[in-house]
Amino acid sequence: MSSESTGPVRGKRPPQGQPVVDRALSLLGAFTDRRRSMTLSELARNAEMPVTTALRLAARLVEWGALERLDDGRYVVGVRLWEIASLSPRGHGVRQIALPFMEDLYEVTRHHVLLAVRDGRDAVLIERLSSRNAPSVAYRVGGRLPLTQTAVGLVLLAAATRRFQDEMVSEPPELEPGMATFTPDELRRQLVDVARTGLAVVHRSAPSATVSVASPVQDADRRTVAALSILVPDGSTSPQAIAPAVRATARAISRTLGYRHEKFDGVHIRPDLEAD
Amino acid sequence: MSSESTGPVRGKRPPQGQPVVDRALSLLGAFTDRRRSMTLSELARNAEMPVTTALRLAARLVEWGALERLDDGRYVVGVRLWEIASLSPRGHGVRQIALPFMEDLYEVTRHHVLLAVRDGRDAVLIERLSSRNAPSVAYRVGGRLPLTQTAVGLVLLAAATRRFQDEMVSEPPELEPGMATFTPDELRRQLVDVARTGLAVVHRSAPSATVSVASPVQDADRRTVAALSILVPDGSTSPQAIAPAVRATARAISRTLGYRHEKFDGVHIRPDLEAD
Numbered sequence: 067m068s069s070e071s072t073g074p075v076r077g078k079r080p081p082q083g084q085p086v087v088d089r090a091l092s093l094l095g096a097f098t099d100r101r102r103s104m105t106l107s108e109l110a111r112n113a114e115m116p117v118t119t120a121l122r123l124a125a126r127l128v129e130w131g132a133l134e135r136l137d138d139g140r141y142v143v144g145v146r147l148w149e150i151a152s153l154s155p156r157g158h159g160v161r162q163i164a165l166p167f168m169e170d171l172y173e174v175t176r177h178h179v180l181l182a183v184r185d186g187r188d189a190v191l192i193e194r195l196s197s198r199n200a201p202s203v204a205y206r207v208g209g210r211l212p213l214t215q216t217a218v219g220l221v222l223l224a225a226a227t228r229r230f231q232d233e234m235v236s237e238p239p240e241l242e243p244g245m246a247t248f249t250p251d252e253l254r255r256q257l258v259d260v261a262r263t264g265l266a267v268v269h270r271s272a273p274s275a276t277v278s279v280a281s282p283v284q285d286a287d288r289r290t291v292a293a294l295s296i297l298v299p300d301g302s303t304s305p306q307a308i309a310p311a312v313r314a315t316a317r318a319i320s321r322t323l324g325y326r327h328e329k330f331d332g333v334h335i336r337p338d339l340e341a342d
Numbered sequence: 343m344s345s346e347s348t349g350p351v352r353g354k355r356p357p358q359g360q361p362v363v364d365r366a367l368s369l370l371g372a373f374t375d376r377r378r379s380m381t382l383s384e385l386a387r388n389a390e391m392p393v394t395t396a397l398r399l400a401a402r403l404v405e406w407g408a409l410e411r412l413d414d415g416r417y418v419v420g421v422r423l424w425e426i427a428s429l430s431p432r433g434h435g436v437r438q439i440a441l442p443f444m445e446d447l448y449e450v451t452r453h454h455v456l457l458a459v460r461d462g463r464d465a466v467l468i469e470r471l472s473s474r475n476a477p478s479v480a481y482r483v484g485g486r487l488p489l490t491q492t493a494v495g496l497v498l499l500a501a502a503t504r505r506f507q508d509e510m511v512s513e514p515p516e517l518e519p520g521m522a523t524f525t526p527d528e529l530r531r532q533l534v535d536v537a538r539t540g541l542a543v544v545h546r547s548a549p550s551a552t553v554s555v556a557s558p559v560q561d562a563d564r565r566t567v568a569a570l571s572i573l574v575p576d577g578s579t580s581p582q583a584i585a586p587a588v589r590a591t592a593r594a595i596s597r598t599l600g601y602r603h604e605k606f607d608g609v610h611i612r613p614d615l616e617a618d
Contacts (some may be wrong), residue, residue: 087399092365092408097429130367131461134432143426144462148433148468150419152484153373154408157424162483169445172383185407185421187583192424196442207438208428 090123103140160292161193164319171315176222178297182218191220215245217268217280218293224260225290267305275300281316286324366399379416419442432459436568437469440595447591454573458494465495491521493556496542500533501566520548543581551576558593562600
């Protein structure tokens with residue numbers, strides 16, 4: 067029974083055993099937003115391995131706590147994995163620092179507030195604050211967003227290397243309903259613009275007409291580590307009106323991450339001289 | 343070079359290769375709150391395996407995205423693992439549903455609001471809302487709390503089987519500074535009380551004098567899936583004053599999870615007859 071579906075060597079037991087690790091990882095990778103619980107045979111099918119292999123590996127993962135087994139025998143992702151994952155600096159770390167600021171932004175605007183980081187060729191949503199009554203959005207925490215079609219994506223892509231940008235710009239985008247798509251030339255202009263202004267604005271017509279305004283979150287080394295955005299019903303508020311709040315909040319998070327902004331070139335008003 | 347430190351069979355290469363998976367998991371398990379980034383040799387030491395084994399396994403984990411390698415060569419937990427972990431129903435799932443309600447509770451009280459689930463012999467904190475200026479607390483999201491010494495822990499323990507309760511009650515608690523500890527008899531009485539009232543109250547004197555009030559979150563099958571608590575400076579507010587807000591919020595989350603409460607036995611006031 068050969069099962070080297072994910073390993074580099076097919077149909078042959080490799081000497082060092084790494085493909086066993088790959089198979090275990092592919093069991094974890096079989097879980098998606100739409101497949102949050104699976105029977106053993108679903109798990110085996112989606113991870114592309116024999117049921118006996120899946121059973122053996124799933125047992126190890128359950129024992130460690132990476133998976134949990136429900137009363138009905140279905141497998142789900144375990145709390146122990148969630149606990150370790152909460153130590154991810156780019157996932158939970160940035161989120162922990164950003165959350166109080168995001169709450170402030172949410173409180174003054176009452177619109178969806180999103181935080182995303184780049185992972186490979188996608189953005190991953192690491193936090194979203196929404197009121198229970200806010201219009202529906204397409205993204206959930208832990209979900210992936212396209213780099214070339216979303217405001218947070220453009221902010222993250224604008225901070226990437228020129229070579230990676232060229233690669234993404236020339237790649238035909240997967241069309242999602244109602245999503246803004248740009249020609250390669252438009253996209254290149256956008257990225258230059260975003261890098262210059264520190265702001266990306268993207269309109270979307272489905273699942274509801276919305277406009278997103280995003281701004282970069284930068285660390286002590288001036289690297290863009292995340293993108294913060296606000297998502298409002300299109301027509302309700304002009305992007306220009308909410309942009310300052312998004313930029314100010316992104317700067318506040320960056321400052322807490324150690325980013326030192328350019329010299330302050332405004333004027334400090336003495337509070338005792340200010341009108342009430 | 344023997345490295346079967348976590349496998350059941352020591353010093354012998356096992357036929358089915360599962361211990362390779364165990365070793366990969368122990369690499370993940372080497373990350374803790376205080377060890378969020380490690381060099382290869384630190385990783386190998388903490389996971390108790392030879393450096394060569396750690397290097398080989400870490401490379402697989404990096405390739406999949408469970409780990410990430412920083413510019414300085416240190417390893418951290420990766421965003422991809424965080425993404426999969428966000429599918430954990432007991433971790434992120436409950437949290438997603440609870441978060442808006444927790445925000446409401448935070449907004450009306452301005453105190454720390456915590457949500458925890460049970461994992462084995464501990465509670466795991468899955469969400470905490472705090473203002474940037476709130477008094478320091480001992481727990482971080484993803485961290486573990488003792489079942490027998492915290493309000494959320496008592497709520498979770500009160501919902502466990504009698505056999506598990508007996509086991510935990512008779513186990514001598516690890517003493518943490520300032521933490522409430524109970525004799526086995528006190529603990530048993532507490533658990534009966536918590537089960538009857540749906541409320542646990544615990545005082546703590548360090549790192550600051552606080553009182554926690556916790557209440558169970560229950561699902562459609564009337565199982566306690568999480569505990570919600572609020573943590574206030576001791577002396578500032580009486581536990582009796584905040585208990586109703588905690589219970590009401592825990593019930594609201596339970597209702598959203600499908601829990602059907604007992605028949606409403608109050609009186610509906612017609613809004614048009616109410617005073618302004």
